[in-house]
Amino acid sequence: MILGLDIGSRSIELVGLIGGEVVLSRKLPTTFSPLDQCSRLLDGLRPASLVGTGYGRNLIQRLALDCECSTITEIKAHALGAAHLFPEAGTVLDIGGQDTKAMSLVDGRVLKFEMNDRCAAGTGKFLEYTAGVFQIPVEEFGPYALKGENPPEISSICTVFAETEATSLMARGESPEAIALGLHKAIVKRTANMLRRVGLKFPMVFTGGVANNPCVLRLLAQAVNGEIGRDILIPDNPDHMGALGAALHRHNGNAARVA
Amino acid sequence: MSDTGHHAMWEKLNMDLEAHDGLLEVLGKFYGDIFLSQENRLTGAEYLDFVLSEVHGLRIRELQDAKAEGRKVIGSFCVFVPEEITLAADAIHVGLCAGAEAGSDLAEQLVPRNTCALIKSFIGFKMAKLCPYIESSDMIVGETTCDGKKKAYEAFNEIAPTYVMEVPQTKSTAARDLWKAEVVRYMKAVEEMTGCTITAEKLKEGILIANGKRRALQRLTALRAASPAPISGRDALLVNQISFYDDPVRFTAKINELCDELEERIAAGGGVAPADTPRLLLSGCPMAVPNWKLPYVVESSGAVIVGEESCIGTRNSRDLVDESGETLEAMIDAIADRYMKIDCACFTPNDERLDNIEDLAKRLNADGVIHYSLLFCQPYTHEALKVDKALQAAGIPMLSIETDYSMEDVEQLKTRVEAFVETLA
Numbered sequence: 222m223i224l225g226l227d228i229g230s231r232s233i234e235l236v237g238l239i240g241g242e243v244v245l246s247r248k249l250p251t252t253f254s255p256l257d258q259c260s261r262l263l264d265g266l267r268p269a270s271l272v273g274t275g276y277g278r279n280l281i282q283r284l285a286l287d288c289e290c291s292t293i294t295e296i297k298a299h300a301l302g303a304a305h306l307f308p309e310a311g312t313v314l315d316i317g318g319q320d321t322k323a324m325s326l327v328d329g330r331v332l333k334f335e336m337n338d339r340c341a342a343g344t345g346k347f348l349e350y351t352a353g354v355f356q357i358p359v360e361e362f363g364p365y366a367l368k369g370e371n372p373p374e375i376s377s378i379c380t381v382f383a384e385t386e387a388t389s390l391m392a393r394g395e396s397p398e399a400i401a402l403g404l405h406k407a408i409v410k411r412t413a414n415m416l417r418r419v420g421l422k423f424p425m426v427f428t429g430g431v432a433n434n435p436c437v438l439r440l441l442a443q444a445v446n447g448e449i450g451r452d453i454l455i456p457d458n459p460d461h462m463g464a465l466g467a468a469l470h471r472h473n474g475n476a477a478r479v480a
Numbered sequence: 481m482s483d484t485g486h487h488a489m490w491e492k493l494n495m496d497l498e499a500h501d502g503l504l505e506v507l508g509k510f511y512g513d514i515f516l517s518q519e520n521r522l523t524g525a526e527y528l529d530f531v532l533s534e535v536h537g538l539r540i541r542e543l544q545d546a547k548a549e550g551r552k553v554i555g556s557f558c559v560f561v562p563e564e565i566t567l568a569a570d571a572i573h574v575g576l577c578a579g580a581e582a583g584s585d586l587a588e589q590l591v592p593r594n595t596c597a598l599i600k601s602f603i604g605f606k607m608a609k610l611c612p613y614i615e616s617s618d619m620i621v622g623e624t625t626c627d628g629k630k631k632a633y634e635a636f637n638e639i640a641p642t643y644v645m646e647v648p649q650t651k652s653t654a655a656r657d658l659w660k661a662e663v664v665r666y667m668k669a670v671e672e673m674t675g676c677t678i679t680a681e682k683l684k685e686g687i688l689i690a691n692g693k694r695r696a697l698q699r700l701t702a703l704r705a706a707s708p709a710p711i712s713g714r715d716a717l718l719v720n721q722i723s724f725y726d727d728p729v730r731f732t733a734k735i736n737e738l739c740d741e742l743e744e745r746i747a748a749g750g751g752v753a754p755a756d757t758p759r760l761l762l763s764g765c766p767m768a769v770p771n772w773k774l775p776y777v778v779e780s781s782g783a784v785i786v787g788e789e790s791c792i793g794t795r796n797s798r799d800l801v802d803e804s805g806e807t808l809e810a811m812i813d814a815i816a817d818r819y820m821k822i823d824c825a826c827f828t829p830n831d832e833r834l835d836n837i838e839d840l841a842k843r844l845n846a847d848g849v850i851h852y853s854l855l856f857c858q859p860y861t862h863e864a865l866k867v868d869k870a871l872q873a874a875g876i877p878m879l880s881i882e883t884d885y886s887m888e889d890v891e892q893l894k895t896r897v898e899a900f901v902e903t904l905a
């Protein structure tokens with residue numbers, strides 16, 4: 222079995238392939254001890270090879286596995302995963318826990334990519350943090366925001382400033398749902414710009430945990446003028462795309478660089 | 481880094497000994513990790529290691545000895561300051577580095593927070609009393625190449641003797657006249673300070689010395705076109721960095737020796753990385769000592785750097801001063817013309833830079849270009865967009881990086897650079 226392990230800032234996903242077929246997928250939150258979480262995910266498995274990806278990809282060196290180990294970046298991994306499920310994909314958008322990435326693809330290969338700068342502006346973290354202001358779990362934040370109308374303009378995409386802005390809008394009596402919608406709009410605006418910079422081509426595959434957020438999805442479709450299901454495609458498990466891509470990298474027999 | 485036997489000298493230069501010891505310690509460790517850990521290094525790299533280990537020691541001792549004999553030291557921050565003239569007055573020309581974060585917080589008292597790391601660094605080094613070159617300089621020459629620097633020299637003049645050259649912003653005839661007048665004015669200022677009259681004979685000598693240095697650097701650049709890459713980008717960058725402050729005649733001889741060794745290595749098919757390693761050209765803002773962050777990240781991501789389109793790179797060595805002039809007037813013209821060819825992002829328009837990058841990438845057989853700009857650097861971040869467009873049209877992939885001297889974004893840089901390298905493989 223070939224394993225792909227995506228060590229992200231918020232969650233760690235594991236996908237196992239045999240003969241190119243997904244035979245296993247697991248997920249755990251990253252927590253403060255990602256190494257322990259990795260060991261937990263790998264418990265009882267004896268893979269022939271493992272490919273690490275994600276922001277913590279180099280941690281695999283410390284797992285002391287007795288199989289062939291290598292790493293690829295999450296940019297390549299998401300592209301491989303997306304292109305595998307949707308070979309016609311022209312663009313991949315991945316909004317993860319702490320990074321947002323946009324990639325343009327040609328024949329499944331990354332041609333150009335963009336990634337957010339240092340801070341967590343416009344990433345899953347932004348939504349998680351601002352959801353906290355409303356005291357609702359991040360999973361419910363999207364449906365909640367969809368109930369909003371006439372969203373106020375949130376001018377800051379800085380996670381911390383946006384919180385301040387949201388709080389003062391509340392104090393001004395704006396409806397919380399509308400504010401939540403405004404926050405979603407702020408990150409979608411930024412994401413759409415990033416997509417334009419890499420040269421957005423449909424169909425676009427949306428991966429990463431934030432692809433599960435229905436509000437982001439709807440706003441994004443509006444912003445880029447695309448139809449969900451035709452121009453914008455969401456895999457069944459958008460957050461497993463990195464791990465899948467990592468495993469596929471090995472399966473496809475690409476010369477893996479040993480980490 | 482320099483041993484502490486030089487303490488008395490540093491104390492005399494009114495430096496902050498404790499802070500300086502701290503800086504040397506960090507630098508030493510950094511140097512070890514980034515340079516000494518490399519495999520397949522050239523024997524000639526011993527010179528680089530030695531010069532760098534004595535950057536604040538023996539070289540400063542040399543400057544002090546020269547000063548004791550009545551010679552003057554001129555410090556500069558930009559490749560526009562004509563070294564030929566400094567040399568003709570028997571003065572010593574050193575490029576001041578400004579490549580570390582130390583003292584940057586102090587600098588925010590004199591320049592705005594949103595200023596590029598390079599400016600903050602030179603102001604910070606002076607304020608924190610960390611740089612023996614600044615303290616040894618009898619005159620520091622600034623230039624009006626960007627708004628940040630232009631205003632920063634006003635503030636800097638209050639803490640160090642600063643002379644400013646007006647660099648034009650276009651390449652028109654009027655601009656060329658202005659620049660020539662500035663070259664003449666600089667010559668007068670240098671004569672006045674050194675008490676030395678610059679004759680045609682002396683200027684010729686200055687031109688030959690500076691050209692000699694450039695020829696050695698050009699030779700190095702050309703050799704890097706070989707595959708496998710015969711020298712690491714880190715070592716080559718170090719050569720370029722050292723060219724700014726070591727004695728030019730010694731430097732030229734040592735680099736030519738290094739090139740001899742490179743030629744042998746190339747003839748034997750040797751290199752620092754396997755022949756199929758992706759080759760990258762670095763392009764953009766200058767990388768002053770000890771700003772080695774990006775080159776290190778790139779070369780630990782499975783790529784090798786084969787050239788630097790930068791002021792600490794080909795922008796400093798590409799063009800020679802015409803050596804045929806015999807009169808002072810003709811030589812000054814030749815100097816003015818040579819410097820007007822510099823394709824600094826401060827010029828508008830600056831299209832020759834686009835051609836130069838494309839040409840260099842092709843000549844060095846680069847698979848891609850990494851464009852580097854310092855955060856808050858208007859000229860180069862603007863040009864990053866233009867360079868991207870031009871290279872795209874030429875079918876050369878490019879990655880744009882914007883960063884500063886801090887280490888907080890190293891992981892993100894690694895992801896970006898690795899992903900870029902993956903797209904090339």
Ligand code: SF4
Pocket residue numbers: 557558559560625626765766791822824825826
């Ligand atoms: S980039 Fe321009 S201002 Fe900076 S050193 Fe080079 S020539 Fe001078």
Ligand code: SF4
Pocket residue numbers: 596597598599625626627628629765766854856857858859860
């Ligand atoms: S040109 Fe850019 S990097 Fe150089 S001093 Fe000006 S702002 Fe800083």
